[in-house]
Amino acid sequence: MKDLSVIVAAWESRQWDALIAEYLPAGVLTDAFWSGRPCPCPICGGKDRFTYTRNRGRGDWVCRKCNDGSPSGGDGLELVRRYTNMSYSELKRRLNGASSPTPLQLPGRPASLRKPLDSEAKRLRIESQWASASPLSAGDHAMRYLAARIPGLRAPMPQALRLSVQDYWYEKRVVGQYPTIVAQFTLPDGRMATVHRTTLDPSKPEKATIITQDGEVLPAKRNDVTALPLAGGAVRLMAPRNGELAIAEGLETAYAAYMQFGVPAWYCLNRVLLSQFVVPDGLGIESVHIFADFDAIDPTTGKSPGMADALSLQKRLRQAGFKVVLHRPKVRGTDFCDEWRTVYQLRQMSRHVVPA
């Protein structure tokens, strides 16, 4: 009879696999991934920089580039956290508050080994969310939210944003019903990879504050399931004009950049996806304006994360032959939404100055 510790170790290792299979898209979970051969990194892409080692039986992995171009690695929890951009605490909550990420359940089939949604089911799920949401219209919750965040906003009606009233689910319970901005995240080939959702307050023009009965604060901004790997894609807010496109991390910064500089803008959801952005063919785009978030310095890397990723995008797009302009907010620790609010105020004030 096998030593019990060997059986337990094998069991634990499978639970880590199941955790990863639940949160990462099927597209990256190839045979090469599971068999521990070099493969593209779910977080930062590439061809063969990533290896799922299972070194310590905790879903362990290494990537040659994951730390701003330097090697990095961790356990399965770290992989899921970095892929989904969830905080540890949020991820832990999702794992039912277990102190160890995947509690052992012997004997029998562990709950976490339930079959993840397959890619077709995920595609249908995001398409039905998109189809059931309505185009924006003047004065609706989405427009009032945007107007409050980006003062003076005047922009073409966004085809990539819709509004719906959605149940907010948390741990298999509906926490509440909220107006929700649904954004279509599109890959360079035009396929929809996910929908990103911003949950709004039902009465005030701001993001919802969502609190569970236990007092946990839940995120107002999140992706739905990812039907396809997200690398390369963006939310296409406006049509490029005169071969020019602006790219930013977030919805609000994209609109703010458009207001300040007049270049039609898209957004990538976060800085990692911004660094991976791919300019689609066929839209005549020749020059790209990158609107970086000027994040505070990360003491472990000595870099501003938002700037570092914007610089790596700039480098890659220049190598691909695009004209690239990298814009940085004037004040460290701010983004272009902050900057536009200041610029707008100054413009309003100067307008009211009576000439002598």
Ligand SMILES: [Zn+2]
């Ligand atoms: Zn990586």
